[in-house]
Amino acid sequence: MSYIENLLKIFISSAIINNIILIQFLGLCSYIGLTDSLPNSIGMSFAVIFVTVSSSILAWMIDNWILIPTGLQPALQITAFILVIGSFVGLVEMYIKKVSPNLYKAMGIYLPLIATNCIILGVTFVNSMNHYDFVESIASGFGIAFGYTIAMLLLAGIRERLRNSDIPEFFKGKPIAFMISGILSLVFLGFSGMIK
Amino acid sequence: MKKLKIIWNAIIPNNPVLIISIGLCSVIAVSNSVKSALLMTFAFSLVQIPSNIIVSALRKVTPNEIRVPIFVSVIAAFTTIAALISQAFFNPIYQVIKLYILLVVVNCIIIGRAEAFAYQNGIFDSFLDGVGNTIGYGLVLVTIAIVRELIGKGTLAGIQILPESYQPMLLMVLPPSGFIMIGLLTGTIETYLRKKGGKK
Numbered sequence: 001m002s003y004i005e006n007l008l009k010i011f012i013s014s015a016i017i018n019n020i021i022l023i024q025f026l027g028l029c030s031y032i033g034l035t036d037s038l039p040n041s042i043g044m045s046f047a048v049i050f051v052t053v054s055s056s057i058l059a060w061m062i063d064n065w066i067l068i069p070t071g072l073q074p075a076l077q078i079t080a081f082i083l084v085i086g087s088f089v090g091l092v093e094m095y096i097k098k099v100s101p102n103l104y105k106a107m108g109i110y111l112p113l114i115a116t117n118c119i120i121l122g123v124t125f126v127n128s129m130n131h132y133d134f135v136e137s138i139a140s141g142f143g144i145a146f147g148y149t150i151a152m153l154l155l156a157g158i159r160e161r162l163r164n165s166d167i168p169e170f171f172k173g174k175p176i177a178f179m180i181s182g183i184l185s186l187v188f189l190g191f192s193g194m195i196k
Numbered sequence: 197m198k199k200l201k202i203i204w205n206a207i208i209p210n211n212p213v214l215i216i217s218i219g220l221c222s223v224i225a226v227s228n229s230v231k232s233a234l235l236m237t238f239a240f241s242l243v244q245i246p247s248n249i250i251v252s253a254l255r256k257v258t259p260n261e262i263r264v265p266i267f268v269s270v271i272a273a274f275t276t277i278a279a280l281i282s283q284a285f286f287n288p289i290y291q292v293i294k295l296y297i298l299l300v301v302v303n304c305i306i307i308g309r310a311e312a313f314a315y316q317n318g319i320f321d322s323f324l325d326g327v328g329n330t331i332g333y334g335l336v337l338v339t340i341a342i343v344r345e346l347i348g349k350g351t352l353a354g355i356q357i358l359p360e361s362y363q364p365m366l367l368m369v370l371p372p373s374g375f376i377m378i379g380l381l382t383g384t385i386e387t388y389l390r391k392k393g394g395k396k
Binding site for chain 1: 217218219220221222224225264265268269272273275276279280294295298299301302303304370371372373374375376378379380382383386387
């Protein structure tokens with residue numbers, strides 16, 4: 001199998017088959033919290049794509065150049081990843097605020113939320129557990145962020161419609177969002193087995 | 197009495213999972229078997245209680261501007277300990293839910309309690325709050341796990357409970373039912389609280 005084919009396989013499998021939200025259940029806080037409006041979820045998705053890809057790169061460098069050669073990986077991996085990614089996100093936020101106030105309005109307010117989002121850290125752990133190389137890590141990071149975007153837009157679109165519909169008292173608010181996610185998850189389960 | 201109130205508050209009226217809807221990731225992901233749920237609760241308690249105590253002990257010397265990185269470092273240290281302990285003693289289950297144990301470090305419940313409670317209160321109160329939140333989290337997790345494993349496999353923690361003739365409903369151990377179960381539970385507890393509020 002060629003290298004490009006392998007990359008494509010990683011991308012599709014992390015975007016659709018192992019969809020980060022609907023099959024792996026990471027990043028549910030922002031998924032339930034921010035999908036009550038479509039613009040919010042679009043802004044959040046772009047911020048997640050950007051941060052996930054850059055932190056995959058950062059984490060790969062920390063893992064392969066510092067932690068594995070020194071043998072500190074089991075003890076320091078968690079601490080190193082979260083501190084580096086947290087401070088990276090902080091830096092990006094300050095930079096965007098200074099350079100482009102418009103972009104900051106669209107994306108910047110979601111950056112602090114991302115710093116402690118399970119997805120960003122989850123991607124780096126997934127990459128490290130599967131021993132992906134540099135380009136594979138980027139493909140997996142981008143794939144996971146793309147899957148996040150799909151799930152966010154799906155639920156946000158459905159919830160916009162739900163606002164005007166008649167829902168039983170029991171399910172009003174969050175419960176209906178969970179039930180819909182369950183059905184969406186069932187749909188994504190149908191993709192399993194697409195890649196052997 | 198006031199001390200008991202702290203624990204009670206974290207279990208029902210402010211249940212971190214059902215009412216505030218945080219820390220859902222691990223609840224839905226590991227609730228398909230009772231064993232994983234118990235290990236997850238154990239790992240969670242190993243992080244939640246000590247980090248609450250340490251954050252509370254350091255609150256007078258923690259500068260306000262850099263409090264979040266300090267919370268995160270404390271939590272990361274205890275998560276590493278919890279992951280290594282689980283790996284040493286419960287390795288077969290640990291391998292299945294490894295990702296979710298590592299991700300306790302960004303569990304919103306723990307960071308939320310450090311920020312909202314431990315940073316403002318004394319050491320003993322923070323300890324009680326940690327215990328209460330662990331119970332609140334574990335109760336929801338284990339309850340969902342019991343229902344899902346019983347219906348999905350007919351077993352509890354690997355022991356056959358329902359008769360052999362029972363046809364397992366496979367859907368209950370697959371991902372979608374996690375969402376559906378948590379939706380039903382959230383609806384139930386919200387209805388209960390609404391009714392109780394209405395009577396007053």
